[in-house]
Amino acid sequence: MRTGSTSAAAAAPRVAVVIPAFNEEQTVGAVVQAALTLTPEVIVASDGSGDDTAGAARRAGAQVVELPVNAGKGPALLAALHAAQAEFVVMLDADLVGLTREHLELMLRPVLAGTLDMSIGVFEGGGFVTDWGNKLTPHLSGQRACRRDWLLGVPDLAVERWPEPAITAHLKSCGARWDYVELPQVAQVVKEKKRGFWQGAKARTKMYAHLMTYRARRKT
Known part of the structure; x- marks a missing residue:
């Protein structure tokens, strides 16, 4: 029995959590700590952050990759994947609040079971603004679980400042099995709160303009 238990444990699939982060020193530590309850392999890619994002992530227990300049979420994600x-990997945003191990397991479970190639987490009950935004454009969610090699094979992953449209486009083009998974009581700190209303609104508009024009830009 002891030998069998050891073999089963050794055969358990390895999971890493990858977290692209830009100027998220206030929240990245809590995200890392939640991820560490699932796996010791937690990697934060600090995307040329001008604050103490890298230090906060290290103090929380993450392995940190530091990009010298702010290149965008796509290059940061690729650096974390490498x-x-x-x-298997779980991809998370660095500004989440309310995250627990149970949320990570909800995304991982169908992927580990082989019923989905990717699960995409959407917020439920975490707050009106983030719930509304996430449900309006769930295909843009940054919370995902899949095989690491599949994510590394996404075209344009490293050239897109925000890689979610490229990931979703690849899901559709290669016939992958994917679905949404609700993440109860999880939310994000909105840009308006982090940067002030006008700067936050400007950053949000710029982000959505880039995300929503992915198809048009790929055709040119």
Whole structure:
């Protein structure tokens, strides 16, 4: 029985959590701590952050990759994926609040079971603004679980400042099995709160303009 238990444990799939982050020193530590309850392989890619994002992530227990300049979420995600070793990955935003191990397991479960190639987490009950935005454009969610090699194979992953449209486009083009998974009581700190109303609104508008024009830009 002891031998069998050891073999089963050794055969358990390895999971890494990858977290692209830009100027998220206030929240990245809590996200890292939640991720560490699932796996010791937690990697934060600090995307040329001008604050103490990298330090906060290290103090929380993450492995940190530091990009010298702010290149965008796509390049940061790729850097974190290259630093990871696990077969499966959970991709998270660095500004989440309310995240627990149970949320990570909700996304991972269908992927580990082989019923989905990717699960996409959407917020439920975490707050009106983030719930509304997430449900209006769930295909743009940054919370996902899949095989690491599949994510590394996404075209344009490293050239897109925000990679979610490229990931979703690849899901559709390659016939992958995917679905949405609700994440109860999880939310994001909105840009208007982090940067002030006008700067936050400007950043949000710029982000959505880039995200929503992905198809048009790929055709040119």
